Amino acid sequence: MPGKDIICILCPRGCRIKIDYNVDNSSVSNITGYGCQKGLDYGLEELHNPSRIITTTVRVKNGELPLLPVKTERGIPKDLIFPVMKEISNIEVEAPVRIGQIIKRNLLNTGIDLIAGRDILKYNGDEFPDKKKKGAEAPVIE
Amino acid sequence: MIDYDLVVVGGGPAGLAAALEAKKNGIERILILERDKYLGGILQQCIHNGFGLLYFKEELTGPEYADRFIKKLSGTNIDVKTGTMVVRINRKKEITALNSKEGLLFIKAGAVILAMGCRERTREAVRIPGDRPAGIFTAGTAQRYLNLEGYMPGKEVVILGSGDIGLIMARRMTLEGADVKAVLEIMPFSSGLMRNKVQCLDDFGIPLLLKHTISRINGKDRVESVIISKADENMSVITGTEKEIPCDTVLFSVGLIPENELSREMGLSLDKATGGPVVNELRETEVRGIFACGNVLHVHDLVDYVSEESEIAGRAAAAYIRDGLERREREIIVERAENINYIIPQKISFIDREREMIKFFMRVKRPEEDVRISIADGENKKLASYKRDLLTPGEMLVINFPEKLIKDNTEKIKMFIEKERR
Ligand code: SF4
Numbered sequence A: 001m002p003g004k005d006i007i008c009i010l011c012p013r014g015c016r017i018k019i020d021y022n023v024d025n026s027s028v029s030n031i032t033g034y035g036c037q038k039g040l041d042y043g044l045e046e047l048h049n050p051s052r053i054i055t056t057t058v059r060v061k062n063g064e065l066p067l068l069p070v071k072t073e074r075g076i077p078k079d080l081i082f083p084v085m086k087e088i089s090n091i092e093v094e095a096p097v098r099i100g101q102i103i104k105r106n107l108l109n110t111g112i113d114l115i116a117g118r119d120i121l122k123y124n125g126d127e128f129p130d131k132k133k134k135g136a137e138a139p140v141i142e
Numbered sequence B: 001m002i003d004y005d006l007v008v009v010g011g012g013p014a015g016l017a018a019a020l021e022a023k024k025n026g027i028e029r030i031l032i033l034e035r036d037k038y039l040g041g042i043l044q045q046c047i048h049n050g051f052g053l054l055y056f057k058e059e060l061t062g063p064e065y066a067d068r069f070i071k072k073l074s075g076t077n078i079d080v081k082t083g084t085m086v087v088r089i090n091r092k093k094e095i096t097a098l099n100s101k102e103g104l105l106f107i108k109a110g111a112v113i114l115a116m117g118c119r120e121r122t123r124e125a126v127r128i129p130g131d132r133p134a135g136i137f138t139a140g141t142a143q144r145y146l147n148l149e150g151y152m153p154g155k156e157v158v159i160l161g162s163g164d165i166g167l168i169m170a171r172r173m174t175l176e177g178a179d180v181k182a183v184l185e186i187m188p189f190s191s192g193l194m195r196n197k198v199q200c201l202d203d204f205g206i207p208l209l210l211k212h213t214i215s216r217i218n219g220k221d222r223v224e225s226v227i228i229s230k231a232d233e234n235m236s237v238i239t240g241t242e243k244e245i246p247c248d249t250v251l252f253s254v255g256l257i258p259e260n261e262l263s264r265e266m267g268l269s270l271d272k273a274t275g276g277p278v279v280n281e282l283r284e285t286e287v288r289g290i291f292a293c294g295n296v297l298h299v300h301d302l303v304d305y306v307s308e309e310s311e312i313a314g315r316a317a318a319a320y321i322r323d324g325l326e327r328r329e330r331e332i333i334v335e336r337a338e339n340i341n342y343i344i345p346q347k348i349s350f351i352d353r354e355r356e357m358i359k360f361f362m363r364v365k366r367p368e369e370d371v372r373i374s375i376a377d378g379e380n381k382k383l384a385s386y387k388r389d390l391l392t393p394g395e396m397l398v399i400n401f402p403e404k405l406i407k408d409n410t411e412k413i414k415m416f417i418e419k420e421r422r
Helices: A037-048 A078-089 B013-024 B041-045 B062-074 B139-149 B164-175 B194-204 B261-265 B303-321
Strands: A003-007 A016-021 A028-032 A055-061 A067-072 A092-094 A102-104 A114-116 B002-009 B030-033 B049-051 B079-081 B085-089 B094-099 B103-114 B118-120 B136-138 B156-160 B179-185 B208-210 B212-218 B225-230 B243-246 B249-252 B256-258 B290-292 B327-336 B340-344 B347-350 B357-364 B368-377 B382-391 B397-402 B412-419
Touching (some): B002 B013, B002 B303, B013 B041, B049 B062, B062 B303, B139 B164, B139 B249, B327 B340, B382 B397
Parallel strands (some): A055 A092, B030 B079, B156 B249
Antiparallel strands (some): A067 A114, B118 B256, B225 B243, B327 B347
């Protein structure tokens, strides 16, 4: 019978949960090793529907910063993590951006949106702190 | 000289929470000095989630966590100077700072809160021999390049140290297309949080090699490979176990040190175990009216605890300014047993009939299972005792000690950890 070992991440104990299941009807036949109810629920969720929230960045045009941190509003199925990263890598947004703003709807038809993680103002011209101008002369200090 | 009731040095999570709490407690003229261009400190480059579960009861990314405090701040009259570096603080609470717009600044403060945070230990701190080519970064520097500035630090990566930033960067670099070959940890256990080990390494099949270290870095202009070796329990390399791993990048995640140059210059004594100033339960240093909170005091694993601790300091600074603190005649010294690495606070200095609990933050030296943490008085009489299933050095332990157990004549309390008798 196939089994799956899952380390529970919900508390420092890190219980090793062992799940045996039937492939045919994907029913769980035996589950052991969890230390509490929360861990049991977590183990079953990890077996049936492992998903992760993706946090990454997208490029910003005319922003005071070159990158905007973003996150998926919910967990993305684990096997879609890299395809979704690829999709996100094509995105560029125009400043200003507000925290919580939807940057892209329905990533790869998952029904899950990509959300901005901070405010980024429009670059106002007097200072561009995190992107040095190419070829700018070094200041002369006398 | 500019005059403020309260000056907060550092605009990261600690400084923001402390300033807001002092404001909430009625202090009007508050100034935050931040050397970076933005508020939020290290949170701005920690784009992963997992912040705020305790403090906000929801899961936020680093920038989102920072934003909550920054938004609150913008609704107040708290002054902020970014791009401003504090170069000296003296015991009279006179601060010398500088920035490119105003030049040199002299500021007189009624109270000061030190919230300078911490910085990373480097290759030099752990003395890894070999060449000195490009491609060697601390994990946090690589994180800044990748998440804030938009540069990819490298393609084939070996990470030394299983601290949380190293684990987070293993995942981050993998998501951005790098091949993370391994994470090495010289100790027999991972120093990061369990959830980071599972979600950053196991999820991507990145091996964690315990009791391993880098014994040499090779490369002329750029890193070409590292030699890894097994290490014994004294953390010495075992000869004959060398293996070469080709790579172009090495990240160091080998611990954080509170950044206390300003405190040291002021003559504050530092606790060897924490690397931060010695404080009482209100996070006041040896100098009355100078407080410290957050990672400058001791390195926290959760920002939620930083916020909580900084609010203690913020409230205390407000009370100090209003002259509302009642000091004990004699301070109570907090002692610890050998297997406890450190305890914050190191002493109890105040009488406060309103508070019910004193909160202790502490760390053990080694993992301990099925234990009791006990607190005894000077005569070894047990005052309180707490059962814990598992303690690890990577997870800070929080103990709530009832105020009413402290007697007027208590001179010291001792904390120790014993195996639970079954
Ligand atoms: S199963 Fe329960 S006790 Fe075990 S790690 Fe998970 S939350 Fe902790």
